[in-house]
Amino acid sequence: MIDAFAAEWYKLRTIRSTAAVFGAVGVFMLLCVLYSWYVGHYWDGLSAAERSRTEASPPDQLLAVTLPVCAVVLGALTLTSEYATGMHRTSLTALPRRLTLFTAKAGVAGGAMLAAALASLAAGFLGGKAVVGDRALPTFHGPAGATAAHLLWVGLAAAALTLITYGVGAVLRSTAATITSMLGLLIVVPVLTRLLPSPWDDRAWSLLPEALPGQIAAAPGTSGGEGVLPAPVAAVLMAVYVAIALAVGAFSFVRRDA
Amino acid sequence: MNGRGAADAVAAEWWKLRSVRSTYWVLTATALTLGLVLLLGVQVARAWDGLSAADRTKFELRPLQEIGGWAAGLCVGVLGVLAITPEYRTGMIRTTFTAVPRRGVLLAAKAAVVGTVALVAGEAVTVGSLVGTRLVVGDRRFADQGASLAHELPGFAVAGATPAVYALIGLALGALLRSTAGSIVSLVFAWHVLPLLVYHLPGPWNERVGSVMIGGLPAQIAGRDAENSIYGDLLPPGAAAALLAAYAIVPLGFAAAVLRRRDA
Numbered sequence: 001m002i003d004a005f006a007a008e009w010y011k012l013r014t015i016r017s018t019a020a021v022f023g024a025v026g027v028f029m030l031l032c033v034l035y036s037w038y039v040g041h042y043w044d045g046l047s048a049a050e051r052s053r054t055e056a057s058p059p060d061q062l063l064a065v066t067l068p069v070c071a072v073v074l075g076a077l078t079l080t081s082e083y084a085t086g087m088h089r090t091s092l093t094a095l096p097r098r099l100t101l102f103t104a105k106a107g108v109a110g111g112a113m114l115a116a117a118l119a120s121l122a123a124g125f126l127g128g129k130a131v132v133g134d135r136a137l138p139t140f141h142g143p144a145g146a147t148a149a150h151l152l153w154v155g156l157a158a159a160a161l162t163l164i165t166y167g168v169g170a171v172l173r174s175t176a177a178t179i180t181s182m183l184g185l186l187i188v189v190p191v192l193t194r195l196l197p198s199p200w201d202d203r204a205w206s207l208l209p210e211a212l213p214g215q216i217a218a219a220p221g222t223s224g225g226e227g228v229l230p231a232p233v234a235a236v237l238m239a240v241y242v243a244i245a246l247a248v249g250a251f252s253f254v255r256r257d258a
Numbered sequence: 259m260n261g262r263g264a265a266d267a268v269a270a271e272w273w274k275l276r277s278v279r280s281t282y283w284v285l286t287a288t289a290l291t292l293g294l295v296l297l298l299g300v301q302v303a304r305a306w307d308g309l310s311a312a313d314r315t316k317f318e319l320r321p322l323q324e325i326g327g328w329a330a331g332l333c334v335g336v337l338g339v340l341a342i343t344p345e346y347r348t349g350m351i352r353t354t355f356t357a358v359p360r361r362g363v364l365l366a367a368k369a370a371v372v373g374t375v376a377l378v379a380g381e382a383v384t385v386g387s388l389v390g391t392r393l394v395v396g397d398r399r400f401a402d403q404g405a406s407l408a409h410e411l412p413g414f415a416v417a418g419a420t421p422a423v424y425a426l427i428g429l430a431l432g433a434l435l436r437s438t439a440g441s442i443v444s445l446v447f448a449w450h451v452l453p454l455l456v457y458h459l460p461g462p463w464n465e466r467v468g469s470v471m472i473g474g475l476p477a478q479i480a481g482r483d484a485e486n487s488i489y490g491d492l493l494p495p496g497a498a499a500a501l502l503a504a505y506a507i508v509p510l511g512f513a514a515a516v517l518r519r520r521d522a
Contacts, residue, residue, distance in 0.1 A: 017437075017439060017440075020440070038460065042460065057458075065451075066451070069446070069451070073439055076439065077439055084347055084438075085347075175438045175439050175442075176280065176339070176340055176343075176438045176439075176442060177283065179442050180287075180332070180333075180336050180442060183332075184287075184329075184332065187332075188332065191325060191328075192294060192298065192325065195302070195321060196298070196301060197304075197305030200301075
């Protein structure tokens with residue numbers, strides 16, 4: 001099992017697409033800091049009355065929006081790129097126990113995404129906070145505990161999305177199909193749920209993967225209130241999505257012909 | 259190469275597109291967006307029945323009618339990407355270049371085939387969303403549905419052309435990047451993420467840059483304002499139409515230039 005993890009880790013860190021994905025994460029982290037600089041600049045030009053009405057997005061907002069896309073690409077390419085080249089047959093020859101291989105890939109991809117997400121979120125948030133300094137922006141100066149919880153859950157949601165996409169990729173075996181259907185789920189479905197008549201629009205939207213971290217731990221200082229699920233239910237739902245996707249993916253990977 | 263060769267290249271690309279499975283998956287997904295719009299239309303019509311007269315005047319059908327073409331843009335954009343990147347992945351692109359050595363002609367043939375299919379699919383979904391939702395809601399008088407169908411059709415027909423633009427951008431991205439994953443993600447960035455980021459720019463730049471985003475062009479061509487959208491409305495109709503055409507042609511021209519210079 002340890003060898004399988006080591007092999008998958010070696011694969012992950014030697015392919016160009018991994019560098020591209022994590023490079024994109026790094027760029028968006030820098031953009032978080034740039035955004036914070038702009039907000040601080042904007043804030044200085046406001047009157048006291050305008051300041052009390054202004055609600056700036058928290059510094060990690062940009063990452064919270066773009067991390068899911070990066071997570072989807074990483075989760076898809078972990079398995080589908082091997083199907084594209086036929087290399088999965090070599091992998092299965094080297095490691096015939098398919099469940100072990102499947103677990104190792106999931107562990108490495110999910111772990112790498114979690115680490116990258118948490119590191120970039122922490123750096124982006126702290127960098128943004130340092131840039132705005134002592135300007136009294138509520139979304140930049142939340143209580144440390146609530147902020148940490150919020151960033152942790154945004155990071156966990158990104159890792160969860162990597163695992164969900166990985167499971168879907170094991171079923172679809174195609175990069176294009178996996179990335180397109182997952183991005184469709186992330187982008188098109190929320191818009192469709194918003195068109196439902198109230199209260200079904202909120203109810204349906206609350207169940208979507210991208211709505212879960214905000215319902216578990218909303219960003220401190222925002223008006224929040226998006227979504228109707230209590231925090232524990234949203235957390236369980238996230239775990240259930242991951243479990244279902246991984247179970248279906250593992251079943252497909254273990255039982256189907258290579 | 260003479261005209262005969264170009265026609266043969268188009269015939270070959272049409273044969274390829276028709277014989278791969280992914281085409282049918284993509285077109286099924288495109289058709290599904292229309293189905294979803296109509297289903298939501300049924301739901302919206304039911305909700306409308308339960309509203310008070312005051313609430314009814316605020317309830318709009320137009321966002322639902324426009325969503326089908328927006329989602330179809332992603333579907334046929336992927337069709338454009340898949341018209342070329344799988345050939346790079348399998349190595350088949352070398353066979354293709356051997357058969358049609360003039361790369362500009364090859365890319366033009368691919369563009370003609372993919373663009374035509376995307377145009378038909380995009381128009382079907384966009385116009386279908388307008389006509390279909392009108393049929394579904396029947397004689398319920400939504401506040402924003404006062405204009406006759408004939409009056410609305412030209413605007414929706416223009417909007418129905420934007421999916422084809424995304425398909426050609428997808429083809430150009432595929433030719434430039436040669437990677438399915440990279441091209442699809444870049445396409446999604448151009449289709450959704452970039453307009454959202456632009457919307458969050460400080461004023462007046464959000465309106466200025468928002469006016470040149472692809473999604474905002476059909477409304478400007480039709481001379482409508484950008485109320486309730488993330489786009490701007492600063493362009494006159496003629497300029498917006500020219501820009502929409504440029505979005506289709508310029509990336510392809512760039513891709514053709516790169517394709518001619520680059521190794522297979």
